[in-house]
Amino acid sequence: MNYDVIIVGAGPGGIFSAYELRNSGLKVAVFELGRPLEQRKCPIDGKKIKTCVRCPVCSIMSGFGGAGAFSDGKYNITNQFGGTLYEHIGKQEALDLMRYVDEINLRFGGEGTRLYSTADTKIKRRCLENGLHLLDAQVRHLGTDINYVVLGNLYQELRKTVDFYFNTTITAVSRTDVGYKIHVGETSYTCRYCVLSVGRSGSKWLEGVCDSLNIETKSNRVDIGVRVELPAEIFASLTDELYESKIVYRTQKFEDMVRTFCMNPHGVVVTENTNGIVTVNGHSYEDPSRHTENTNFALLVSKHFSIPFKDSNGYGESIARLSNMLGGGVIVQRFGDLVRGRRSTVARIQESFVTPTLTATPGDLSLVIPKRILDGIIEMIYALDKIAPGTANDDTLLYGVEVKFYNMEVELDSNLETVCKGLYVIGDGSGVTHSLSHASASGVYVARQILNHEYIC
Numbered sequence: 001m002n003y004d005v006i007i008v009g010a011g012p013g014g015i016f017s018a019y020e021l022r023n024s025g026l027k028v029a030v031f032e033l034g035r036p037l038e039q040r041k042c043p044i045d046g047k048k049i050k051t052c053v054r055c056p057v058c059s060i061m062s063g064f065g066g067a068g069a070f071s072d073g074k075y076n077i078t079n080q081f082g083g084t085l086y087e088h089i090g091k092q093e094a095l096d097l098m099r100y101v102d103e104i105n106l107r108f109g110g111e112g113t114r115l116y117s118t119a120d121t122k123i124k125r126r127c128l129e130n131g132l133h134l135l136d137a138q139v140r141h142l143g144t145d146i147n148y149v150v151l152g153n154l155y156q157e158l159r160k161t162v163d164f165y166f167n168t169t170i171t172a173v174s175r176t177d178v179g180y181k182i183h184v185g186e187t188s189y190t191c192r193y194c195v196l197s198v199g200r201s202g203s204k205w206l207e208g209v210c211d212s213l214n215i216e217t218k219s220n221r222v223d224i225g226v227r228v229e230l231p232a233e234i235f236a237s238l239t240d241e242l243y244e245s246k247i248v249y250r251t252q253k254f255e256d257m258v259r260t261f262c263m264n265p266h267g268v269v270v271t272e273n274t275n276g277i278v279t280v281n282g283h284s285y286e287d288p289s290r291h292t293e294n295t296n297f298a299l300l301v302s303k304h305f306s307i308p309f310k311d312s313n314g315y316g317e318s319i320a321r322l323s324n325m326l327g328g329g330v331i332v333q334r335f336g337d338l339v340r341g342r343r344s345t346v347a348r349i350q351e352s353f354v355t356p357t358l359t360a361t362p363g364d365l366s367l368v369i370p371k372r373i374l375d376g377i378i379e380m381i382y383a384l385d386k387i388a389p390g391t392a393n394d395d396t397l398l399y400g401v402e403v404k405f406y407n408m409e410v411e412l413d414s415n416l417e418t419v420c421k422g423l424y425v426i427g428d429g430s431g432v433t434h435s436l437s438h439a440s441a442s443g444v445y446v447a448r449q450i451l452n453h454e455y456i457c
């Protein structure tokens with residue numbers, strides 16, 4: 001037996017599992033296909049390289065810190081969104097673990113960062129008066145810069161007792177009489193317990209592992225939409241008090257749910273490369289000197305397919321591919337151009353009063369996003385205009401497409417353990433979590449299950 005516990009993936013799920021196991025006396029290893037934190041560099045510099053060049057291993061999505069390393073570091077402490085961990089482990093336990101993760105983040109460099117809360121806010125009422133619903137949450141905003149510091153400090157702590165293998169892709173997982181064998185091409189490592197924490201980028205690979213081990217999976221939803229960018233003043237009354245507000249709107253036309261997602265006051269819009277497909281995302285820095293004049297957030301509509309077509313992610317991928325085909329990557333359009341039924345051009349973007357923070361191709365999102373989804377987004381922009389006047393201005397920028405891929409849901413019990421005893425699936429890869437706080441909490445939870453485990457293979 002090489003290790004007691006092998007963790008695949010060094011994102012928040014894997015990191016917090018390793019953290020909880022680090023002083024247990026168990027021999028623990030983490031395998032990660034990406035690079036160590038300090039070697040993670042996206043080649044986009046905004047000057048020579050302005051758009052995604054589709055690196056074989058994406059430094060934004062992979063490496064120590066996982067997809068969360070260059071994120072805005074918003075840890076939402078809530079059961080209302082960010083995953084359904086509470087369905088497996090209970091609401092109170094889920095919240096307690098998210099708070100525990102928050103304490104660790106503070107101890108490892110996040111001290112002094114602000115915790116925002118929706119409790120007692122008057123914004124809730126303003127939303128309700130306009131058909132909008134504000135979800136309850138506490139939000140710790142580390143910011144991209146402090147998040148990076150916390151990750152760096154956590155790594156220094158973990159490497160004392162945990163073995164890390166970077167640039168190492170696990171190709172397969174198989175069973176042995178006493179545990180599991182983790183394959184890296186021709187080489188293999190054995191362990192008693194195995195924790196798979198491969199995030200969204202490892203979704204396809206994980207599906208193959210589940211197939212090979214007869215672990216049931218079911219299809220999940222996909223979220224499709226745009227990233228909105230506007231002057232920060234327009235959303236200041238919300239972001240100053242709440243930082244991030246998760247607002248849900250039911251459209252009048254189709255009764256579809258549209259929601260805000262990942263709000264970044266004074267932030268930047270960025271591209272994201274998932275398995276070669278370029279989509280849009282956003283983040284912001286805690287350091288005021290790195291603030292921009294704009295705020296960005298996503299507007300998303302969920303789609304879930306079941307019979308006869310069940311590949312929700314495939315549907316989202318096709319839409320993203322279409323935008324990549326038409327725009328060579330991400331497309332940007334002024335809201336005014338969209339509602340007038342015309343494409344944006346370089347000249348129209350240049351004349352806009354909102355300066356884009358991402359270099360994207362001016363185009364026409366109505367040629368990419370299905371009508372029903374786009375109608376919902378437009379309706380929500382007008383609804384938001386009532387609580388944040390100016391949202392529906394002509395110069396508001398829409399970037400597309402933003403797609404949130406969710407992993408298929410892996411069949412797990414209340415220990416987050418598969419039917420194969422000793423094999424756990426956590427984080428976004430499990431389909432159970434979709435956020436930093438839930439993924440991290442699931443990591444701590446599983447580590448504690450392993451530590452309490454009575455059964456020895």
Ligand SMILES: Cc1cc2nc3c(=O)[nH]c(=O)nc-3n(C[C@H](O)[C@H](O)[C@H](O)COP(=O)(O)OP(=O)(O)OC[C@H]3O[C@@H](n4cnc5c(N)ncnc54)[C@H](O)[C@@H]3O)c2cc1C
Pocket residue numbers: 008009010011012013014031032033034060061062063064065066067068069070071072073074075076082168169170171197198199200201202205262270272281282283426427428429433434435436437439440
């Ligand atoms: C730009 C961006 C901004 C975001 N901002 C926020 C935010 O502010 N707040 C929030 O809550 N969430 C945010 N998210 C989402 C958040 O990052 C994820 O929910 C979180 O990282 C999930 O953690 P995880 O450990 O499950 O997976 P991941 O972070 O995806 O980590 C999985 C790791 O596994 C590795 N891996 C995959 N397959 C293999 C394999 N076969 N062998 C070895 N290694 C493998 C990957 O390289 C990756 O490093 C953001 C995401 C992005 C991309």
